[in-house]
Amino acid sequence: xxxxxxxxxxxxxxxxxxxxxxxxxxxxxxxxxxxxxxxxxxxxxxxxxxxxxxxxxxxxxxxxxxxxxxxxxxxxxxxxxxxxxxxxxxxxxxxxxxxxxxxxxxxxxxxxxxxxxxxxxxxxxxxxxxxxxxxxxxxxxxxxxxxxxxxxxxxxxxxxxxxxxxxxxxxxxxxxxxxxxxxxxxxxxxxxxxx
Amino acid sequence: xxxxxxxxxxxxxxxxxxxxxxxxxxxxxxxxxxxxxxxxxxxxxxxxxxxxxxxxxxxxxxxxxxxxxxxxxxxxxxxxxxxxxxxxxxxxxxxxxxxxxxxxxxxxxxxxxxxxxxxxxxxxxxxxxxxxxxxxxxxxxxxxxxxxxxxxxxxxxxxxxxxxxxxxxxxxxxxxxxxxxxxxxxxxxxxxxxxxxxxxxxxxxxxxxxxxxxxxxxxxxxxxxxxxxxxxxxxxxxxxxxxxxxxxxxxxxxxxxxxxxxxxxxxxxxxxxxxxxxxxxxxxxxxxxxxxxxxxxxxxxxxxxxxxxxxxxxxxxxxxxxxxxxxxxxxxxxxxxxxxxxxxxxxxxxxxxxxxxxxxxxxxxxxxxxxxxxxxxxxxxxxxxxxxxxxxxxxxxxxxxxxxxxxxxxxxxxxxxxxxxxxxxxxxxxxxxxxxxxxxxxxxxxxxxxxxxxxxxxxxxxxxxxxxxxxxxxxxxxxxxxxxxxxxxxxxxxxxxxxxxxxxxxxxxxxxxxxxxxxxxxxxxxxxxxxxxxxxxxxxxxxxxxxxxxxxxxxxxxxxxxxxxxxxxxxxxxxxxxxxxxxxxxxxxxxxxxxxxxxxxxxxxxxxxxxxxxxxxxxxxxxxxxxxxxxxxxxxxxxxxxxxxxxxxxxxxxxxxxxxxxxxxxxxxxxxxxxxxxxxxxxxxxxxxxxxxxxxxxxxxxxxxxxxxxxxxxxxxxxxxxxxxxxxxxxxxxxxxxxxxxxxxxxxxxxxxxxxxxxxxxxxxxxxxxxxxxxxxxxxxxxxxxxx
Numbered sequence: 001x002x003x004x005x006x007x008x009x010x011x012x013x014x015x016x017x018x019x020x021x022x023x024x025x026x027x028x029x030x031x032x033x034x035x036x037x038x039x040x041x042x043x044x045x046x047x048x049x050x051x052x053x054x055x056x057x058x059x060x061x062x063x064x065x066x067x068x069x070x071x072x073x074x075x076x077x078x079x080x081x082x083x084x085x086x087x088x089x090x091x092x093x094x095x096x097x098x099x100x101x102x103x104x105x106x107x108x109x110x111x112x113x114x115x116x117x118x119x120x121x122x123x124x125x126x127x128x129x130x131x132x133x134x135x136x137x138x139x140x141x142x143x144x145x146x147x148x149x150x151x152x153x154x155x156x157x158x159x160x161x162x163x164x165x166x167x168x169x170x171x172x173x174x175x176x177x178x179x180x181x182x183x184x185x186x187x188x189x190x191x192x193x194x195x
Numbered sequence: 196x197x198x199x200x201x202x203x204x205x206x207x208x209x210x211x212x213x214x215x216x217x218x219x220x221x222x223x224x225x226x227x228x229x230x231x232x233x234x235x236x237x238x239x240x241x242x243x244x245x246x247x248x249x250x251x252x253x254x255x256x257x258x259x260x261x262x263x264x265x266x267x268x269x270x271x272x273x274x275x276x277x278x279x280x281x282x283x284x285x286x287x288x289x290x291x292x293x294x295x296x297x298x299x300x301x302x303x304x305x306x307x308x309x310x311x312x313x314x315x316x317x318x319x320x321x322x323x324x325x326x327x328x329x330x331x332x333x334x335x336x337x338x339x340x341x342x343x344x345x346x347x348x349x350x351x352x353x354x355x356x357x358x359x360x361x362x363x364x365x366x367x368x369x370x371x372x373x374x375x376x377x378x379x380x381x382x383x384x385x386x387x388x389x390x391x392x393x394x395x396x397x398x399x400x401x402x403x404x405x406x407x408x409x410x411x412x413x414x415x416x417x418x419x420x421x422x423x424x425x426x427x428x429x430x431x432x433x434x435x436x437x438x439x440x441x442x443x444x445x446x447x448x449x450x451x452x453x454x455x456x457x458x459x460x461x462x463x464x465x466x467x468x469x470x471x472x473x474x475x476x477x478x479x480x481x482x483x484x485x486x487x488x489x490x491x492x493x494x495x496x497x498x499x500x501x502x503x504x505x506x507x508x509x510x511x512x513x514x515x516x517x518x519x520x521x522x523x524x525x526x527x528x529x530x531x532x533x534x535x536x537x538x539x540x541x542x543x544x545x546x547x548x549x550x551x552x553x554x555x556x557x558x559x560x561x562x563x564x565x566x567x568x569x570x571x572x573x574x575x576x577x578x579x580x581x582x583x584x585x586x587x588x589x590x591x592x593x594x595x596x597x598x599x600x601x602x603x604x605x606x607x608x609x610x611x612x613x614x615x616x617x618x619x620x621x622x623x624x625x626x627x628x629x630x631x632x633x634x635x636x637x638x639x640x641x642x643x644x645x646x647x648x649x650x651x652x653x654x655x656x657x658x659x660x661x662x663x664x665x666x667x668x669x670x671x672x673x674x675x676x677x678x679x680x681x682x683x684x685x686x687x688x689x690x691x692x693x694x695x696x697x698x699x700x701x702x703x704x705x706x707x708x709x710x711x712x713x714x715x716x717x718x719x720x721x722x723x724x725x726x727x728x729x730x731x732x733x734x735x736x737x738x739x740x741x742x743x744x745x746x747x748x749x750x751x752x753x754x755x756x757x758x759x760x761x762x763x764x765x766x767x768x769x770x771x772x773x774x775x776x777x778x779x780x781x782x783x784x785x786x787x788x789x790x791x792x793x794x795x796x797x798x799x800x801x802x803x804x805x806x807x808x809x810x811x812x813x814x815x816x817x818x819x820x821x822x823x824x825x826x827x828x829x830x831x832x833x834x835x836x837x838x839x840x841x842x843x844x845x846x847x848x849x850x851x852x853x854x855x856x857x858x859x860x861x862x863x864x865x866x867x868x869x870x871x872x873x874x875x876x877x878x879x880x881x882x883x884x885x886x887x888x889x890x891x892x893x894x895x896x897x898x899x900x901x902x903x904x905x906x907x908x909x910x911x912x913x914x915x916x917x918x919x920x921x922x923x924x925x926x927x928x929x930x931x932x933x934x935x936x937x938x939x940x941x942x943x944x945x946x947x948x949x950x951x952x953x954x955x956x957x958x959x960x961x962x963x964x965x966x967x968x969x970x971x972x973x974x975x976x977x978x979x980x981x982x983x
Contacts, residue, residue, distance in 0.1 A: 105367040
């Protein structure tokens with residue numbers, strides 16, 4: 001049965017929808033960036049993530065591995081402080097922790113879909129997918145670009161205020177998510193094998 | 196006239212039979228296959244099959260059109276079914292009633308969470324669980340748990356969800372459950388009615404069909420390509436009953452038509468035809484009435500079998516009409532002559548048949564016992580009516596077609612058939628060799644071999660179960676209690692022993708009603724673990740030393756714990772309508788005033804087996820006598836193996852009785868051998884034929900073999916001759932040919948039935964009767980030659 005899924009769904013129910021519109025960036029164009037990312041293909045990387053949460057006094061850190069398999073599979077394997085595997089494959093989100101497995105459908109959790117989905121869509125160079133949910137704003141150059149995602153819909157805005165993704169060429173270097181409740185997380189990504 | 200009394204008695208007898216039949220109860224459920232005198236384990240198995248939670252499940256699949264349309268149809272259908280009181284539970288992946296579920300789980304988390312122990316609320320325990328919760332914030336799970344932390348820092352809510360949540364969730368496409376390959380939307384429905392209540396199940400199945408049609412209509416043309424599929428024990432019972440009903444009707448019409456056509460061709464006299472059928476109709480009525488009296492209910496399979504027996508029962512009147520014909524006229528003096536000349540032979544034939552069927556009466560398999568009683572009552576009545584009533588009804592001057600010419604032709608063929616003696620012996624040896632070669636896999640030892648559910652439907656059921664994560668329960672612990680509370684408490688003691696088995700990989704997991712509704716004893720113990728407010732605050736302050744949190748943020752937690760300490764215990768009525776209620780209702784059932792907690796066990800690997808010995812060892816000493824381990828498949832196969840063993844013994848006993856009877860009558864081992872030998876060859880050849888064509892033999896094939904003896908002996912007796920001289924008149928030979936044709940038609944038609952029980956008997960007896968006649972003819976010539 002899928003009780004855990006449905007309970008979680010209700011516990012954190014969020015809705016998401018909105019009209020479409022696009023914004024153009026200067027010198028290093030969004031099309032160039034997306035095309036570069038789309039050609040990046042599969043990738044393996046390590047990450048460190050720091051979350052600033054109101055409920056705890058100090059930031060909480062985690063680290064592990066990221067793996068992207070084109071077109072739509074993203075694996076986030078947290079190794080510290082405790083092992084947890086999260087796999088986003090198509091629309092199915094699987095979280096496995098201490099022999100407990102939760103399988104969720106992304107469309108049931110639009111807020112979380114917004115956070116995880118934005119990373120996946122960026123890695124895939126899926127401009128259309130990103131623009132369905134966010135207004136995009138690109139700054140900087142090919143050597144150091146910064147992509148700002150702002151939710152189109154106010155109801156999403158309550159959960160995700162904005163997401164800032166930075167990188168170099170076809171490589172995503174960091175993802176910073178500001179949540180609606182003021183909590184914030186910064187994930188730094190290093191491509192496996194690169195310095 | 197002396198004929199009045201027999202006729203009057205006969206008519207009165209028919210009236211009594213019709214009266215009994217009109218008040219009979221007819222059924223087509225599992226009951227024919229379940230033992231009349233079960234062991235304790237078998238009784239539990241039967242309870243499960245009849246009324247267990249699994250027996251009430253209906254799996255619904257929607258195919259056709261596109262995924263989005265299927266999902267919409269699933270939602271529209273589920274909405275209608277949820278409004279129908281016949282259904283306890285309708286699941287299709289939609290979040291229905293989740294708000295209530297969540298509130299019940301969250302509000303009662305200190306009663307429901309098995310992690311709530313005194314140790315958990317010590318300073319050390321609080322420190323550990325807080326540290327764990329903070330760690331979780333760092334991971335992906337933290338996205339979900341963050342908001343709950345101030346109220347539930349020990350993570351009881353997530354603990355409950357982990358315990359309740361299964362891994363085997365169906366895939367979700369467009370907001371509705373779907374099969375793994377995405378081609379089918381899936382719903383899981385549980386009926387209020389028991390699975391064995393076929394009438395209610397039929398209403399439920401019809402309601403689903405109607406609601407589906409309405410849902411389809413409401414979706415417009417896009418939904419016109421959709422179609423519905425249903426499986427589950429109740430659906431199968433309904434379909435099996437419909438199939439048996441349909442086939443019994445069809446088979447009886449077909450065999451009646453065939454026999455009527457054949458007899459009319461032979462007799463060329465409508466009067467003779469009608470009179471010839473009287474014994475059969477009387478026999479059929481007597482058979483049904485006898486079964487109704489003896490068993491209370493008449494099973495559809497018995498009626499189906501009855502249609503085949505028409506062909507056998509009509510033989511007696513065929514003999515009377517065809518053999519007694521002298522100078523082109525039957526009735527009056529000629530029938531008295533027939534009685535003197537042929538009745539002794541026919542009487543032996545009737546008794547050998549009755550002896551054969553009588554052995555079935557002792558079967559523990561109610562289906563077989565019914566067949567036995569039906570046949571005995573039917574054949575005795577048909578023979579008695581032929582002997583004592585029919586001669587009085589034959590009008591003077593009744594003429595039927597003269598078949599002497601046909602008989603003489605047959606006589607010529609039988610004379611030439613002698614040359615086939617050695618080939619028949621060769622065939623017998625070859626058949627024995629085939630049977631010897633196949634001895635290892637000759638018999639099917641699984642009860643499912645008798646299942647009237649087509650293999651295609653069974654496969655669909657398996658697929659949908661796998662997709663829904665609702666596997667067929669094979670291993671089950673049944674924990675018996677005098678009331679619900681004692682059954683729950685015992686199930687918790689059992690669960691304590693099972694947990695180490697899960698960790699050791701002996702079992703894959705288990706379910707328990709106490710997971711949804713803990714016993715009151717457990718709930719009280721959990722509440723007693725919660726410290727009073729001041730004490731909790733003191734321990735919490737100590738627990739957060741070294742952790743990056745402040746006690747001030749956890750006021751909601753202190754308030755909730757204080758409230759929990761004063762909460763009433765959770766009871767069944769407190770969870771009405773929630774998915775907790777569904778869980779506990781499925782696994783905690785009242786049967787005959789006692790309460791059973793059901794604990795399905797999963798094998799370590801999906802579809803595999805588990806080590807029953809280790810499970811039993813682990814449970815040793817826990818509530819002795821109250822905990823029963825059942826391997827449902829093993830138990831039903833054991834049940835069937837028992838039937839098979841018993842049927843083999845009974846068949847041998849029936850055979851011995853037939854041989855004993857023949858010996859008592861003939862007083863000649865040589866004659867007995869000559870009568871039995873052709874039948875034995877026929878049985879061997881038919882069995883070898885079945886083995887060669889890939890049929891594994893079931894209990895019903897075995898019964899068929901016994902019937903070859905019981906039926907075939909009649910023909911063999913005639914060939915052996917009334918007094919052993921082996922001389923056979925042309926007209927007698929012609930009557931035998933006609934009698935065999937009707938028998939073959941009756942049983943042969945069963946061979947085309949899709950009901951395995953009927954099919955097996957038909958496939959064995961149909962060819963067997965023909966071979967019995969042929970082999971009797973071929974082998975009998977030698978004795979005639981020797982005798983004359």
